[in-house]
Amino acid sequence: MSFASTHKVCIAPMMQYTDMHDRYLLRLISKRVFLYTEMVTTGAILYGKCFHQLEYNQEEHPVSVQLGGSEIKDLVESAKISENYGYDEINLNVGCPSDRVQKGRFGACLMLEPNHVADCLSAMKNNVSIPVSIKCRLGVDHHDTYEFLYNFVEIVKESGVNDFIIHSRNGILKGLSPRQNRNIPPLKYDYVYKLKEDFPDLNIVINGGIKNINECKTHLTKVDGVMIGRAAYENPFLIKDIDSEIYGLEPVLKSKKAILNQYLDYVEEKLEQGYELSKMMKHLFGLSRGDKYAKTFRIKILEVMKKESLKGHRQDLEDLLFY
Ligand SMILES: Cc1cc2nc3c(=O)[nH]c(=O)nc-3n(C[C@H](O)[C@H](O)[C@H](O)COP(=O)(O)O)c2cc1C
Known part of the structure; x- marks a missing residue:
């Protein structure tokens, strides 16, 4: 199945929220939404004692693991381990703006290093047989023009990775908390739509502020997929009509x-x-x-x-x- 047919509606990776239990709950409500784990750092996988961070329920498929890291060797090793666990996709986090993550030189600050991101992605892609995708922002700090995003994507796609999930906001690395970074920088959906026009061969998933199925349908006229985060956590029953209304399956009649x-x-x-x-x-x-x-x-x-x-x-x- 193509990326566009499997990723029409995705559930966003959310630390402390989308753990294996939450994903199990969401899967009871929709058979088709594409699930993402919370970000798991390469450090936790390779050097931590918490191997259970990669644990998941078989019922969750299709499910992608989101990795946080920037050392190529560590990312490759973590991607291989994740593939062995049976995940359906590896996603690289290039969107998290927290201080802790910046200190580790990963997350949103990597938007300033597109060549390195491309190297990370191509190394992972060459070492696993499951798809590799990226989740990023529109830009960071004062790099907030469409040209910045275009340039980032043009370089990163040289890795051979075609699947981009874009949180439609800039990330502010200094002065805003992660929470503020999810609310204060304005949503610019038009940048993401334009990206799809300029790179029609890439698979583009739009994320940020999407609240209901009607909004999903509107975005799906412009891009390949939508990703919902907080709205689906705050009201998991929101996703109950996605299988029928978006994927054309029989309605789920569960109460x-x-x-x-x-x-x-x-x-x-x-x-x-x-x-x-x-x-x-x-x-x-x-x-x-x-x-x-x-x-x-x-x-x-x-x-x-x-x-x-x-x-x-x-x-x-x-x-x-x-x-
Ligand atoms: C509590 C919380 C934790 C988050 N953790 C992650 C994460 O681990 N990785 C990531 O890429 N984004 C993370 N995000 C950002 C979401 O994936 C998403 O991009 C953001 O919430 C915007 O989508 P929404 O408006 O639909 O919630 C987190 C968001 C929240 C609310």
Whole structure:
């Protein structure tokens, strides 16, 4: 299947949010959205003790692992390990503006080094057989013109990597926190549309501020795919009509109650394997979004997290959901 047919709607990589449990929940709601892990640094993979960072559930496919790093050797090694884990794609993070990431010389600051990014990508691409993609910004700091983005992409595509996910904002490396960097720099969708016009052979996924399926449809008239981040986390049920409305599949007829029950079955199974209850339950906060008893549902989840036990609460939770 082509990139454009598999990546029409993607879920953004989000640290602390899109962990394996959240991705499992999202996969219960949509069979087709393309999932991304949180960023995993090459340091964590190669030198950390946390091998579980690459762990995922088989049900999550298609799923891409997002790597953070800039040492070619480390990226290649991490890409190979990720391929062995069975991921469907490797994505390189060239969009994160945090101080910690800049100190490691990776993330958004790499937009100032397009030749090095191209070298990283081509080395990874040459050493794995799964696709390699990049997620970047429009530019960084005062480098905010369309020409800067055009030049970056023109150099990077020489790596042979054709799949670009673009967060449609500039990254500000000094003076704005990562959170502010997701809200303050203005969205410039027109840059991303123009990029697709100028590089019709590249696969372009647009990201930033996309809130619903209608907006996805509008963007899809201009680019190959859309990526949704916060809106899908805050309201996971948002993605329920994507399979039918975007991919033309039979509608998923599951209710929120059914999703909740399937997810809680998963939680119980994972509890037995030693996973932490609160890390799994927190992803349910958004499921009641828009419902009459949304607040009570969230309070109940907090109670379960505090008691560190689901016992006796499943029915209460189900009853608090609208349908
Ligand atoms: C809590 C949080 C963590 C994030 N972590 C990552 C990350 O690990 N890698 C990455 O490329 N982007 C990360 N992002 C940025 C998102 O992938 C996305 O580009 C951004 O939120 C804009 O999309 P949205 O407006 O649909 O949320 C993160 C965003 C949030 C809110």
